[in-house]
Structures are given as structure tokens and as C-alpha cells.
Amino acid sequence: MPLSAVKCQERAVSALESALARGHVHHAWLFQGPEGVGKELAAVGLAQALCCTEQPNVGCGACASCRRVEKRNHPDVTLVMPEDEQVQRGLAGRSDFERTPSRDIRIEQIRQLQERLAFRALESKTKVAILVAAHAMNASAQNALLKTLEEPPAGTVLILVSSAPEKLLPTIRSRCSKASFGPLPVAFLTEHIKQHKKGVDDVTAAQAATMAGGSLSRALDFDVDGLAERRDIIERFEALAPGDARGWLALAETLAEDRASAELALDVLQVWLRDVGCARVPGAALVNADLEPLAVSAAGRVSAAGLARRAVLIDEARNAITQRNGAARLQLERMFIEMFAA
Template sequence: MNDWSSIQGHEQIKNDLRQLLAEKRLPHALLFTGIEGIGKNLTANVLAKVLFCSGEKEKPCNNCSSCRAFDAKNHPDFYCLEPEGKANNIKIEQIRQMQSQIALSPYLADKRVVIINDAETMNEAAENSLLKTLEEPTGDVVFILVTANKDLLLPTILSRCMKLYFAPLSEDEIKIILKSKYAVNEDKATVIAKLSGGSMKRAISFLDDDNFNLCQNAMDFLSKDLNAKDIWQISDEFSAMDKAKIKQWADFLQMIIRDLLLLQAGADDNLLYNRDKKDVLDKLIVNFSLNRLFNCQNLIENLVKRLSSNADLKLMMQDFMLSWREQK
């Protein structure tokens, strides 16, 4: 049963939402933005549950019919949209189906709530269709758009939403969750919290040894002097992976590049994500000028953005590898 206490950190956002609710000033459309895995979706669900709750005191009460229905994942006034299909995006058909549902009066509560997860994956037709709905609010529907990349959304959609930025979780907050919920020991929790980049989702992924291998793969990639054979071989390997894994690999690359930038600046070793691999970083830094590091950082950021598109994965990776080889 989720409630406000389930949300780790983000005290200011929780207080702001509670105040808006108390003053009955909650807008019809909100945008929760911030990196992946920091509690945006959980907060959206808690807010939806609060809006549905018919309890007379602290909300959510977890006892009323609405709270029970929401916890059982069958609340009739709740609608959640997520990317679907091979393209892993949100299509206009999904938006239209949602629109037909919210056109009906609420059944159990006095509002309907629509959560759109990974809102940046809406295709153009879906965005334009949603925009028309946001421009003509009915008063009994609340939209919560959740995204890790708001810049991929139409400016007109952004302008219709109240934007709430979720900052990355602190290392201490990550450690507390790892130790209390996942029984991770202090030493391992410290390392994972450092690698997590403030994302609980990423921290949890490190409990899987396969993801540690991805991190090592990223370190090995930075050590390579790519030739044509490497480019085609690596591109083939990545084209067989799902985009989430490639995104994670790219995140690891970003962390290593950040560490190398810190080393270039003479920063304290305690600031490094990969401080347990300081000896490897010391060897890598010899091959990376400051200009090359910034160029590589831009390439990785561009790759992450393109992973949200429908571009051919193999061609995308080949283009990335070729551009990477040109950075000297």
C-alpha cells in the first residue's frame, strides 16, 4: 500500500502537492520530470490515490473503497498509458482510447486520473491529439505526465502543464533504501549508491551481476582503438540487445567520462563514480584530452536521445561507433 511515506526524499515536492490539494488549487495537468528511477512514477500514483480517496482524515486512508480498488489495480477511474509495441512508443490509438474513457463520468470517485509514463515516447500524432484534450480541460480529469526527457515533448504541451522537477536522490537516501529494503551490506551499498547517479532504479539494477558486466564492458570500450572490424562487430552485438540495456551501457559511459573530466580537473578521488577502478581511470586519462572528453560526452548524449526514436538500431550504433572513432 503506497502513501506519502513510501516516497523516499523529495520533501519539497510532497509538501507542495499537499498544499495544492489542501487549497484545492491542483491544476488539471502536471508534468513530473527528472532522471529515471527517482520516484516520479511512485509520486504520481500516490497523488492519484489521494485524489480518489474518500477518507475524512489523512489521505490516502488505505481503507476506503477507492483506496482498496487502487491498491488492487482495478480502480475504474484510473487510466495509465505506457509505451507499447516494437517501436516502444505511445500511439494515437492509445490516446483516443483514453479520451473515450475520460469522456464518461467518474464511476467510483469524483475525478478521473490519467498517468502517462515515458510521455516523451508519444509519437507526433499522439502528442497533437493529447494537446487538444489538455487545451479543453473538463474539471473532473487530472493528467500527470511522467518523463525523463521533457525536451522531447512539444513546447505547447509543456506550456499546459505545471512542471515539477525531481532531483536525483542523495547517496545517503539510496543507501538507506538498499540496506532497509534489499538487505545490502554497508560496503556494497556505498559502492552502488555512488554508481547509481541518484537513481534508485539504477541502484537496484546493480544488484544484478549482469549489469556490473555492462559497466566493465563500457570501461573496456573506452580502452579500445576501434578499427572497422570492431565497429561492425560491436554494432551487431548491440543491435541484438534491447534499448534499455543499451541506454544503461551509455549511462555507464557517461559516468566514466565524468570521472575522467574530474581527474582532468584534479578533483578528489572520493567524487569519482568508479573510485574502485581508479587505476584503470589513470591509464585511460592519458588517451583523452579535455576536448575529446567533451566531444565524447556529446556523442553519448545524442545516442541516448536517439534511443527514444524509431531509428534502425544497427545503423544508429554504427553511426555512433564511426563518430566515436573520429574523436582523437
């Protein structure tokens, strides 16, 4: 996929295209931005442009060279990623590693890369290295890479792809040209979901797109069948009454069947609260368009400050579950008590 096919990232893509057009591509790049918004696609696109035999510095996407870059088997393009990422992508099996596949990019991998970069390019003018999840480099790997960034071998372009660039050493970041990738627009994600998930209805697609926080990979990861239960989740939530502890606890138990369903329910409720906020404004478009009457009546029952507080409580519960490994049911119970206890 050539650079020109990377969607909705005009700023980053045009920066790369103009560097290519000037024939002066910096030797080190940091592609930064959220997960699943096209950073790695753009890195592959840049590698194609640098290796393309038909349209040098543009990338045709169709010549033998471009196709090999796309298939990740061009001899002058090296991909580096943590072992567990290789396993997740099906590029390696667990048995290929002597120990548990590492979540870090290890110093040995950087040394191997450096050995490869020390040789001349085999087919192209430029050798390209793409470091997927560059922030996964541990401290010694980062220090080793720093040497390459300081004294790059001739004809080398390194592309560090990262959704957490703050985990990279400042000395690494400062040596890279930066291309920043933003969240993808909801309308784009909605269309993409409708194309890739057969039989999904418009509201569910819009709901998944809104919950995805601008990330295509997250949008496509959503369990569409689980989302079909969003109406039920929302209606039961709105039926909760202050003081009805039995009602809250029962809903917490249903929603927290497992961790994934609890997270999904919290995401659904977060979007719903936004809809309730929007319902105060006549004519505003709601994600849960089919539940507009309920959103309007809910908006009449809770103040703006009350809504904001609920949104914070949902965030806190979600963080406790995902980041601190909290028990899902307990967190939901606590959340409902904070929301509804007088």
C-alpha cells in the first residue's frame, strides 16, 4: 500500500511526500500517534517509496520491489518487533524461542539490525529499518540504537513506530524527524466497520466507531454481537433507581460476567452518557440514535455536573479493571454505589 493510500493522515503523509520529493529523507523518523491509525502502513509506504523501481521516491505499490516490501520480504527492508508481537502476528511460533517470547525489543535484536545495516543495500539505494512498537525497546536496546542514530551507516533510513513515544529516551526522540498521526474520524471508522463486518447495522457500527477512540484496529476488534446488547445494557442502566441496592448489584453481576464484557459495558455506557449530554441540545446527532427518547428523558433526570461525575466514575472503574487488574464485578458494584447511593 503506497503512501498515497494512507487515509485521513494528510499532515504526516504530506510531510513524508515532500521529503521524498526533495530527495532528502532524514535518516531517522519517529512515527507517533495512537494505536491503529496507520503509522505502520505509512512506514511500509515510505519503505516502498524508497525502494520502488518504477516510481522512485513515490512508490507505485505494484512493482516487484513494492510488493516484496508489502509482504515484508524485501532484502533491504528489515522489520524489528518484540517476540510476542511476532507470535501474535503469526510470523513466529512460541516454540521458535528458547524462553517465553519477550515483550521487549532486546539488545540482541538491535545488534542484529546493526549487523544488517553495516552491509550495502542489496537491491535498492536505501536500506530501511522499521521498528514496530519502538517504545518496547528496553533501556539497553535503546542505548545500543542511539549509536546508530548518531552515526548512521550511509544510505539508511530508520523508522521508529510508536504509540508511546514518551517511553523513548529523549536523546533518541531528539535525533528523529517526527511525523504525527492523529485519531481517525468516526465517519471513516463507521464506513470501514460496515465494509468489514457483514450484517452490522448502522447504529452498532457508529457505536463501535465512537468507542474506538480513533483507532481502526480497535474498531475492527469490537465484538459486534456483544455490542448488539448495547440497548439492553443502556435500558437496564437507566432503569436503576437511587436507593435500589439490589438492582445495582444485580446489574453489576450481569455485566461483569467476565472482564471483556465488563469493559464493553463500560464503553457502551460512556458513549451513552455522551448521548445524554447531547440530548439536551435539540437536533444534536446521537450515536444511539434509536434510543433518542430515552436519552431525552434521561437528560431531564440528571444535571450536567451529575453526568460529568458519572463519566469520571466509569473511567475510574475501567482503569481499575484494565490497568490494575481489579475484579470486574467489584468495580462495577462500587461504581453503581457511588452513582446511585444518596
